[in-house]
Amino acid sequence: GAGVSQSPRYKVAKRGQDVALRCDPISGHVSLFWYQQALGQGPEFLTYFQNEAQLDKSGLPSDRFFAERPEGSVSTLKIQRTQQEDSAVYLCASSLVSGRLYEQYFGPGTRLTVT
């Protein structure tokens, strides 16, 4: 079946612009995660949804970052007033059930470059 998809794959934004990154999880997956991956580093947790509920947003670096999953499927990560330090690959992952026991399935990521 189809895996996790993300769009756009690449995004260039000028400093100060707002961006929206989309994630389509695997159909039926309850949990959805967003990570930020800087060059040469592992993914850093941003936020987590169980269905439409955002259960953990402790990793969001500032109030310029906002995520939603209004119908419990597609999710959008929005970054307002982008800064150069926001340049990274943003990864979305989904898993079949909630909880820490189950592996996550990752999308290809969106590479954001802020100029």
Next chain:
Amino acid sequence: AQSVAQPEDQVNVAEGNPLTVKCTYSVSGNPYLFWYVQYPNRGLQFLLKYITGDNLVKGSYGFEAEFNKSQTSFHLKKPSALVSDSALYFCAVSPGGPGKSTFGDGTTLTVKP
């Protein structure tokens, strides 16, 4: 706070030789440990996990990992490396409640023919 360390940025092995990619962790409570692989221009792919039970876990593509509680390690192993195993490998721990995983910084594995 939990953490994961992958002490080697790069591991080089010859095709056909055994390989080991190291991972150590620090967490309170019982650890739930994962290995993922990332190929160029592709998303992370799940390889294997340890939840409980047998300390030797078998996963995809012939990989296995050994959980060692006393050494707080979860090293990834394969008896005979393939050139196609060349990729970036991440260890992750998930102790801190539903969903939140902490990843290491990755180890680049290069298998030479």
